[in-house]
Amino acid sequence: MAARIERLVTSGTFSLDGGTWDVDNNVWIVGDDTEAIVIDAAHDAEAIVRALGGRTLRAIVCTHAHNDHIDAAPELADRTGAPILLHADDLPLWKQTHPERSPDGELADGQALSVAGTELTVLHTPGHAPGAVCLYAPGLDTLFSGDTLFAGGPGATGRSFSHFPTIIDSIRDRLLSLPAATVVRTGHGDPTTIGAEAPHLDEWIARGH
Template sequence: MRIWRFTRNQLGTNTYVVSDDNGYGMVIDPSFSDMTEVLQLIAKESLHILYIVNTHCHFDHVLGNEELRSALQVPLLIHEQELPLLLSAHEKALEWLDLVVKTSKPDGYLVGGDVITIGSLHFTVLETPGHSPGGVCFYCEEEHTLFSGDTLFAGTVGRVDLEFANGPQLIRSLHEQLWPLPDETLVYPGHEDDTTIGEERAVNPYFHFA
C-alpha cells in the first residue's frame, strides 16, 4: 500500500491518496478547495483513481469533493446519514473559512460491511457514528491499516459537542468496531498524527472506555 497525506486547510484536516502497488487508488476526504496538488500527484505517479470517499461530511472534509470528482470523473461515496451535512457544507465553508465551494449529492452510499476494492487492496467499511450521524472508517485487514476520519485520533476522539453528534454513540462505535482490531493496526486519522490501535488501547482515555 502507498499512502500520501496532504494537510492544507486552516483546520488541519488530512486528505489521503491511497493506492496499491499497481497504481489503483482512491482519495479519502478531499479537504481543501484547490485540489491542484493532489491532481499533480495523481498524474506524476500515474495513479488510476477509482473512488472518492468521505469518512464523514463535516465541511472541512469535503471542500475538494466537486473539483476532484469533475477532474477525475469517478464516483463520490458517503454514508447516507451524512447527506444533510454534505449538502450544507458550502454554507459552513463560507461561514468558517470564507470559502465559496460547491457541494452536491454523491454518486452512491456506503453501508457497514461494504468492501471497497482498489486493485489488490480491500477496505471494509466500518460504521462508526457519534462524531457525526453516518461517520465511517475504512479498514484494510491485509495491510493492518485503518483510516479513522474523526472517530479516533492519537490520544483522543472526535468532538461530540457539534450539531448531530452523540457522545455515547461514539463510545459504542469504539467498542463495537475499533476495539476488536489488532494492536498493530496503523491508524490514519482525519487530523493530527498517525497512531496504532495498540497505542490507543494503552493511553487513550476515551478508547479505554471501550
C-alpha cells in the same frame, strides 16, 4: 505492485454551528502506480490531482460530511470522473456544503472497496457525525479513522449532529477489537495505533471528552 499509502496535508477552514476554524486535514491516497482511491478530499483539489500524478482515481471516499473533509470533492470528481461515496446518514451535513450536488454513491457498513489489489472494509462508526465511517485495510495493517479516533481519544462531539456516548460505542465495539498493531491514520494530525489507544477507553469515558 502492492498498494501503498500516501498522506497529503491540505489547509482550509471548518465551519459548523456558526463558527469557523482554521484546520489542517490529512488526505489519504491508497493505490499503486496506476490506480488509487482518495479518502477525504479536503480543501485543495489541485493539490490532490497533482499527488495522483495521472493515476486513475477509482473513488473519492468521504469518512463523514463535515465541510473540511468534502469541500474539494465535487471539483475532484469533475476533474477525474471518480464517484463520490458517502454514508447516507450524513446527507444532511453534505447538503449544508454542497446543496446542488449529491454524492454519487452510498457507503454501507461491511461494504468492501478494492484498489490495487487491496481491500478496504467500510465500518459505520457514528458519533462524530451520524454517517461517519472508518475504512479498515487488514492487508496494510491500517485503519483510516476519519475524525472518529485520534491519537489521544475520540473525535469531538460538542457540535450539531454529534453524540459522545455513540462515538464511545463505535470505538469500543468496532475499532478497539482490531489487532493492536493496526496503524490508525486519522483525519487530522499524526497516526497512532489501536494498541496505543485501547488502554485509555475508561479515561475518555470518565472525562466525557
